[in-house]
Amino acid sequence: xAALSVxxxxxxxxxxxxxxxxxxxxxxxxxATGTPFISASGSLTTVxxxxxxxxxxxxxxxxxIDGSNPVITFEGSSADAYETLLHVTNPTGSDKTITLPNAxxxxxxxxxxNANDILSNTVFN
Numbered sequence: 337x338a339a340l341s342v343x344x345x346x347x348x349x350x351x352x353x354x355x356x357x358x359x360x361x362x363x364x365x366x367x368a369t370g371t372p373f374i375s376a377s378g379s380l381t382t383v384x385x386x387x388x389x390x391x392x393x394x395x396x397x398x399x400x401i402d403g404s405n406p407v408i409t410f411e412g413s414s415a416d417a418y419e420t421l422l423h424v425t426n427p428t429g430s431d432k433t434i435t436l437p438n439a440x441x442x443x444x445x446x447x448x449x450n451a452n453d454i455l456s457n458t459v460f461n
Contacts, residue, residue, distance in 0.1 A: 373384035401408070401424075410420040436443075 373382070375382045406424050408422040410422070412418070412420065
């Protein structure tokens with residue numbers, strides 16, 4: 337990999353402040369001297385490795401997660417050793433769709449005690 341450099345243009349009489357020239361440059365150097373891989377082909381951009389987004393990311397057309405162990409991890413409000421993981425079993429035979437209802441509430445899981453409460457309430461009586 338070629339050495340990284342920064343080029344800045346200044347007008348006569350302009351103050352040169354090193355902190356302004358170096359803004360984010362250290363982060364760029366750290367990333368580029370590691371093992372990053374980023375490429376673009378048409379409207380597809382590929383990032384290989386870990387991509388961390390510290391602010392809101394908006395996806396207009398959906399999200400696709402591939403791999404042998406696709407998982408979505410929710411950290412929660414405390415950055416600690418406990419997370420909620422959403423795993424997907426390899427679909428067989430056909431595509432599968434799970435639709436969450438347009439409602440507020442709690443998703444009931446088998447074995448959490450809530451499924452029995454749902455079955456015993458007036459909906460099914």
